Amino acid sequence: MREVPEGQPIPPAGPAPAPPAVPFSASRTPLVQWLLSPIALIPLLLVAFVAIFLLWKSQLVWFGPSFFGINYFFDPTGLQPNQFGVTLFVVDSLIVALPALAIAAGLSLAMAVSIVVYLPPMPGRVLTILTNLLAGIPSVVYGIWGYVVLAPYFGSTVQPAIFGFLGWIPGLGGPLSPGGVGSLLAIFILIFMIVPITTAVMRESLRSVPHDLVEAGLALGATQWEVMRRIRLRVARRGLWGAAFLGLGRAIGESVAVAMVIGASVWIPPNVYAPSTTLASFIFYQLDSSFYYPVLLQALIEFSLVLLGLAVLLNLIGQRASGLGTTVVVTGGNGP
Amino acid sequence: MTAALATDAAAVDDLVRASAGHMRRRLLLDRVARYGLLLPFVVVFFPLIDLLYWISETALPTFTWATLTQDQIGNGGGLHAMIIGTAVLIALATTIATLIGIAAGLYTAEYAPPAIARLGRTAGNVLAGVPAIVLGFWGYFLLVIYTGWGYTVLGGALTLSILMVPFIYRTSDLAFSAVPASQREAALAMGARRYQFLGRIALPIAIPGILTGVILAMAIGLGETAPLIYTAGWANVPLTGLFSPTSYLTGAIWLFYSQPPDIGLYALAFQAAFVLIVMVVAINVTLQAVAEHYRRRLRGLFS
């Protein structure tokens, strides 16, 4: 927040940061705040609610066979009778989610920049509708499409091609997965499910960069690209990271589509071609049988908790990494 | 006067041939960005076209008026009840999620102390990451068993709205945060109260951004199956009230895609997907037009 030195005139307009949010007139208009605050805390309450529900449903068997047993975290072989090593699934989840998110965010940034900066309004609008359409295609459809249409193609063409060009990168070496199912296909499918989310939020963030700033940059003889790099990205940073965080949810939380194309092997896969199982897809696979096996049900519920924990953790790491907790906010609003 | 002004060679140098060396590189980079950044569209939309073609290929040959107007009977029939179910579910869920999302976004951007704001934003992101099936499971215990409602439209819509809230919440937050400080200063300098500023000035400025979130959330909500399987139940006839069970389009896909392809139900799954896609596009076109209407007034404010 900007401090206005005493006795100085308040700097006019422009891209000035918002004045401190709390002090002004707060005492005079408590009504709106009063009305808003309970609704506003709903997302927070919902998360707490879901977590508490899960804790309750797991019947707090903290020290039972499944939770917190040493094997629970470190069992490298995966499933043993009544033992569900979660570490494995966390690793598998990350192997799928992080590359998918990174690629999706990169694609989205490019598309958002293109729509906001370079393209005329009409094509931009059409492309916007098309990206939004990606969000509306049911996960099951993505799953079937991946399994029926893409998997054979991945097995015969895509995997060998990537292996041929990039096989020297750790994780991209062989052996290949003949049927095409595996992490790579899951990553590919996930990209389509993340892209609409990240593109929409990135587009809005880039768009809300004040026109004055862009104009001032251009008036100094900068190209649109330079204005983008040096001004837009800087001003829109918070929204761009916000987009990535929102996409992260989809990346680790998507179950159905991933379950249908990932191949359900419970192990730490040797490379991205191999089948594996993410936390969310494992929950999906096992939910039906879990109604008959109480221990399995508890394990699944605890898996959900681990998934929530993972989401929180990745968010915190991301916030730290992006430095959003420390920098001055530029375009208004308060706090990081 | 000016007509007599000769074009001196130095000026041509200055403006036209100046694009040498570093300047040429800068302009080139800009051009590369302008056209190179179109590549991702190809990367993303080429498979999308394949996907759409694949769906239409199975859905359209047997698509008739009856597909829309008949209920599902035996191994055939149409999507009538499911279309109604989906429309009601999405309308209810959108209403709930939009109210919560905007209020929460407004609070986070405008009122919340920084620590709470940070907590809220993280919670929103985390909520977006709760797997849909976990939400469905949660809804099952809470809204089906605990309340004693059984499978209901309302239970389904409530569960669905939880899935949609984070998208509307986070985009509203960003949209309100982006309202320029100059607008705030001008309004408050005129003696407007904060709620007046928010309602009359900040809200109209934020609406295009909020609508983006609503469109996104509606698309995602329309495409979800898992939260509904355990909460909305299934019925072959149209719903009769908020507390009756209902069928819905994604459910048709879910239930019928594994049927043998020579049975009518298999095609029905793809027809359901097709109808869903049409609905998503229709909602998009409509809400985008509204957003554009508001955006036109913001010309000059945002880029």
Add this chain to the structure above:
Amino acid sequence: MNGSPIASGAPASPPSPEPPVVATEHLVVRSRERVILNDVSLAFPDRDVTAIIGPSGCGKTTFIRTLNRMTEIGSGLMVRGRVLYRGQDIYARGVNPVIVRQRIGMVFQRPVVFPMSIFENVAFGLRINRVDEATVERTVESCLRRAGLWTEIGDDLDRSGLTLSGGQQQRLCIARALAVEPRVLLMDEPTASLDPVAAQKVESLLFELRQNYAVIIVTHNLQQAARVATRTAFLYEGRMIEFDETKRLFESPREKLTENYVTGRFG
């Protein structure tokens, strides 16, 4: 307005010591609904200050924005006629607006400070041109000095530019524009948002700038025009009514409209 005929045709520009560096020929700017600038022909000499005056909404801002192709940026305005920079039409094919804007800089009515340190604000135009660090530092200092900011904030360049006062911000913007080394500087009411003391500083800066630049300044303040500008143009409802030596324009205007305006009878 008061029924007096509006002068038509291109009025002769006063004799100037040097050939014009910027000139417009039959410039017409229109929006979808109406004509904003109608047939404006003006010539601006190098190393001199020229003022543009006229009632609010007459098209002054639009006019100087066409001089460095800022009208193209999402304004929806159409430009006809020619704008010449040293005889070369800047709207001609093959002329890149980026190069035009490096030669013809602009300072806006309201200061627009980038959300960066003071130093980086001034260095912006240098960074995009990959100037070496030593030169950047030298140029930033000299530009801040010329903008009269160095003595005030020279020891605190890492501060965010947004923490400066309004007057300081405006001078920062001037320094930032100078750092690109333009030939021409367009200023749209640069002192409109400043208090008299800060405005005075900007004005005295103008006296210095005229040694090296062609300065075109839009102002609502007739006294200011009289103080800083050698020549003044009077725009009215999108037309150029009169262009003359400032002293002549104010003391013995040829047009009735000009007389009414400079004597404060309307506007």
